[in-house]
Amino acid sequence: MEFELARQLAQENSTKIVLFVIDGLGGLPHPETGRTELEAAYTPRLDMIARESACGFTIPVARGITPGSGPGHLALFGYDPLVYNIGRGALEAVGIDFDLQASDIAARGNFCTVDAEGRITDRRAGRISTETCAEIVAELQGIPVDGAQLFVEPVREHRFVLALRGEGLSEAVTDTDPQAEGAAPLLAQAITPDGERTATLVNKFVEDSKKVLNGKNPANALLLRGFAKRPLWPSLGEVFKLRAAAVAHYPMYRGLARLVGMETLSVGPNLEDSVATLRENWDRFDYFFVHYKYSDTAGEDGDFDRKVTKLEEVDDHISDLVALGPDVLMITGDHSTPAVMAGHSWHPVPFMLRAPNIRSDECNMFGETALLQGSLGTFPAREALTLAMAHAGRLKKYGA
Amino acid sequence: MEFELARQLAQENSTKIVLFVIDGLGGLPHPETGRTELEAAYTPRLDMIARESACGFTIPVARGITPGSGPGHLALFGYDPLVYNIGRGALEAVGIDFDLQASDIAARGNFCTVDAEGRITDRRAGRISTETCAEIVAELQGIPVDGAQLFVEPVREHRFVLALRGEGLSEAVTDTDPQAEGAAPLLAQAITPDGERTATLVNKFVEDSKKVLNGKNPANALLLRGFAKRPLWPSLGEVFKLRAAAVAHYPMYRGLARLVGMETLSVGPNLEDSVATLRENWDRFDYFFVHYKYSDTAGEDGDFDRKVTKLEEVDDHISDLVALGPDVLMITGDHSTPAVMAGHSWHPVPFMLRAPNIRSDECNMFGETALLQGSLGTFPAREALTLAMAHAGRLKKYGA
Numbered sequence: 001m002e003f004e005l006a007r008q009l010a011q012e013n014s015t016k017i018v019l020f021v022i023d024g025l026g027g028l029p030h031p032e033t034g035r036t037e038l039e040a041a042y043t044p045r046l047d048m049i050a051r052e053s054a055c056g057f058t059i060p061v062a063r064g065i066t067p068g069s070g071p072g073h074l075a076l077f078g079y080d081p082l083v084y085n086i087g088r089g090a091l092e093a094v095g096i097d098f099d100l101q102a103s104d105i106a107a108r109g110n111f112c113t114v115d116a117e118g119r120i121t122d123r124r125a126g127r128i129s130t131e132t133c134a135e136i137v138a139e140l141q142g143i144p145v146d147g148a149q150l151f152v153e154p155v156r157e158h159r160f161v162l163a164l165r166g167e168g169l170s171e172a173v174t175d176t177d178p179q180a181e182g183a184a185p186l187l188a189q190a191i192t193p194d195g196e197r198t199a200t201l202v203n204k205f206v207e208d209s210k211k212v213l214n215g216k217n218p219a220n221a222l223l224l225r226g227f228a229k230r231p232l233w234p235s236l237g238e239v240f241k242l243r244a245a246a247v248a249h250y251p252m253y254r255g256l257a258r259l260v261g262m263e264t265l266s267v268g269p270n271l272e273d274s275v276a277t278l279r280e281n282w283d284r285f286d287y288f289f290v291h292y293k294y295s296d297t298a299g300e301d302g303d304f305d306r307k308v309t310k311l312e313e314v315d316d317h318i319s320d321l322v323a324l325g326p327d328v329l330m331i332t333g334d335h336s337t338p339a340v341m342a343g344h345s346w347h348p349v350p351f352m353l354r355a356p357n358i359r360s361d362e363c364n365m366f367g368e369t370a371l372l373q374g375s376l377g378t379f380p381a382r383e384a385l386t387l388a389m390a391h392a393g394r395l396k397k398y399g400a
Numbered sequence: 401m402e403f404e405l406a407r408q409l410a411q412e413n414s415t416k417i418v419l420f421v422i423d424g425l426g427g428l429p430h431p432e433t434g435r436t437e438l439e440a441a442y443t444p445r446l447d448m449i450a451r452e453s454a455c456g457f458t459i460p461v462a463r464g465i466t467p468g469s470g471p472g473h474l475a476l477f478g479y480d481p482l483v484y485n486i487g488r489g490a491l492e493a494v495g496i497d498f499d500l501q502a503s504d505i506a507a508r509g510n511f512c513t514v515d516a517e518g519r520i521t522d523r524r525a526g527r528i529s530t531e532t533c534a535e536i537v538a539e540l541q542g543i544p545v546d547g548a549q550l551f552v553e554p555v556r557e558h559r560f561v562l563a564l565r566g567e568g569l570s571e572a573v574t575d576t577d578p579q580a581e582g583a584a585p586l587l588a589q590a591i592t593p594d595g596e597r598t599a600t601l602v603n604k605f606v607e608d609s610k611k612v613l614n615g616k617n618p619a620n621a622l623l624l625r626g627f628a629k630r631p632l633w634p635s636l637g638e639v640f641k642l643r644a645a646a647v648a649h650y651p652m653y654r655g656l657a658r659l660v661g662m663e664t665l666s667v668g669p670n671l672e673d674s675v676a677t678l679r680e681n682w683d684r685f686d687y688f689f690v691h692y693k694y695s696d697t698a699g700e701d702g703d704f705d706r707k708v709t710k711l712e713e714v715d716d717h718i719s720d721l722v723a724l725g726p727d728v729l730m731i732t733g734d735h736s737t738p739a740v741m742a743g744h745s746w747h748p749v750p751f752m753l754r755a756p757n758i759r760s761d762e763c764n765m766f767g768e769t770a771l772l773q774g775s776l777g778t779f780p781a782r783e784a785l786t787l788a789m790a791h792a793g794r795l796k797k798y799g800a
Binding site for chain 1: 402759760777779783789795796797798800
């Protein structure tokens with residue numbers, strides 16, 4: 001929904017809305033059985049919910065467009081992902097609880113391995129341990145940056161965040177990461193004159209980092225990409241009058257949630273943890289975003305069977321979530337991650353909405369073929385929140 | 401897809417995409433049998449393709465809007481027909497291989513018959529032969545036009561193109577064609593002050609043409625409409641990184657293809673010719689638009705049975721096209737032309753996409769009722785190219 005309309009129509013009440021995101025939920029048929037991961041999984045509880053729900057599919061960004069995690073989630077939060085863009089660096093920084101300020105510039109960093117000629121042989125430095133990453137980062141933190149403050153923060157494995165704080169910094173700077181092995185790291189270049197000082201600082205930092213990284217094996221060089229500032233967006237509270245909370249374990253999803261004004265709750269890695277966190281905080285919020293990661297990881301690994309198992313794991317715990325009694329429960333994904341493609345895809349994402357005042361349909365199973373019978377059809381993911389708000393009685397009538 | 405997004409995400413690879421347009425494909429039920437033309441046709445090969453495809457319907461312009469050939473095709477080429485407009489005159493000129501330059505003004509011309517009072521009795525002058533048309537046109541070509549260069553080119557039967565080349569010409573000029581019999585041809589009028597000189601030149605040309613046409617029977621007058629310049633649009637190569645070719649026999653479709661940057665290949669009038677042209681040029685292009693006209697002509701003539709026969713003719717040759725091995729094959733139409741309406745209509749157009757990574761569905765027949773079971777649903781025709789690009793692996797992921 002357009003935010004101006006939402007501001008005009010949203011109203012508060014005592015209902016609870018839960019958005020349960022099964023990351024990478026959508027799939028494609030297994031070549032031997034013709035059934036998708038979700039169809040192959042034994043999910044009697046999800047199927048029961050489908051019987052009680054209005055069903056359909058969401059399109060995260062646009063037909064044929066494969067979304068990253070950012071656009072996929074922002075759409076489900078009600079934010080048009082073609083309008084609400086976020087640079088990779090800012091997303092990464094916000095996702096590790098780094099307090100990125102409005103004028104800071106952040107970049108996503110990779111430690112990598114280069115050969116004697118300086119050419120990249122491994123863009124991920126053999127996925128060094130998070131501990132090793134933290135040790136190197138601590139050394140880099142001491143590099144002086146003229147007229148600005150430097151932050152280097154470890155993320156996971158070979159990944160880190162670089163942030164610069166100071167006057168007159170700009171995100172108009174090209175990546176040093178050529179995103180290809182065999183090539184040498186690039187010099188950062190200003191995209192507009194505004195970016196010149198930042199490019200100079202970045203190149204000086206990279207040069208100085210060589211003294212620190214020299215001889216470190218395998219992480220003997222670094223790559224930077226996605227220089228970006230933190231976007232300043234209207235919040236879910238401001239636009240939709242929702243007190244919103246995120247129940248997400250992984251940093252990136254916490255970061256995304258924070259960008260739209262959700263409070264990020266402390267939660268462990270498993271579904272039991274999610275349910276426990278929800279239960280503890282049930283009274284404090286109107287809207288909960290609950291994130292489940294492992295279906296996507298299995299899909300990305302091309303592991304059909306493991307994705308099936310991970311979906312069955314959701315089924316094992318979904319009743320505990322339903323038992324909390326949300327007035328509106330949406331179960332969907334941020335995008336499809338078919339195991340047969342071993343990556344994100346553009347295919348519409350299974351969606352069901354369990355709430356009062358739904359129009360019943362003949363979809364009695366939570367699976368890609370059955371969902372074609374759903375009463376919701378295929379619709380833009382950014383409209384899911386409006387639909388939830390409507391079923392929650394949180395939207396006034398438009399016009400007299 | 402928005403072109404800015406396409407420019408950002410499109411990538412090249414070695415796949416082949418074929419768009420096969422069965423002109424006027426969509427139909428309506430025969431009042432006696434309840435089956436559409438496509439449902440009445442015996443099309444076992446198309447039905448087999450439907451089983452292997454993701455199926456649905458396209459909406460050419462917008463729900464309820466009946467498109468002309470221009471908007472119907474432009475949408476399938478990925479160009480929003482509400483944004484990418486082309487004047488009739490420019491389309492007609494480009495469609496006969498006339499080298500319309502950026503500042504030229506073109507109009508569609510009809511020879512017509514007028515009575516002694518100058519009133520139109522036949523807007524098409526009894527559809528004079530193309531040869532007669534060419535003879536008259538040659539005479540008109542000699543009319544002097546003050547300060548501009550005149551081109552008069554025959555098209556087919558009673559149709560011709562008028563083009564003016566020179567400084568300061570404008571398309572802001574009204575038609576001389578009243579588009580009704582019983583009325584007299586109109587004077588061209590400037591729509592804005594810019595158009596005044598052009599209107600004067602046009603009216604002078606029409607006046608002078610009377611000396612040439614006087615006594616010619618039945619083509620004793622002429623009508624001009626759709627004054628327009630050639631639009632300058634981004635090309636499929638530039639936006640989508642596609643080397644695109646058109647396999648179309650009829651001038652208008654060749655003209656449309658050229659406007660979006662396709663190379664127009666030499667091809668005969670029949671489907672055998674189309675397949676032969678495809679085969680000869682298979683290695684040179686990434687994307688082929690193949691046009692089949694006769695289904696539309698039969699529909700326009702209100703000839704249900706002939707439209708059925710023409711669709712069966714497609715079925716007879718479709719296997720030769722499939723045998724070329726396109727990675728992505730789209731079979732659809734530019735609009736519906738139901739024989740019972742004897743004209744174009746707004747009804748969604750049957751669409752199927754045969755490609756890797758499709759989500760299977762229960763549509764096992766290429767017909768309007770069966771297609772309702774398709775996994776693609778009903779979607780804007782301008783999104784068909786995005787979908788094809790996705791299935792061809794020609795689109796990068798959007799966002800991190």
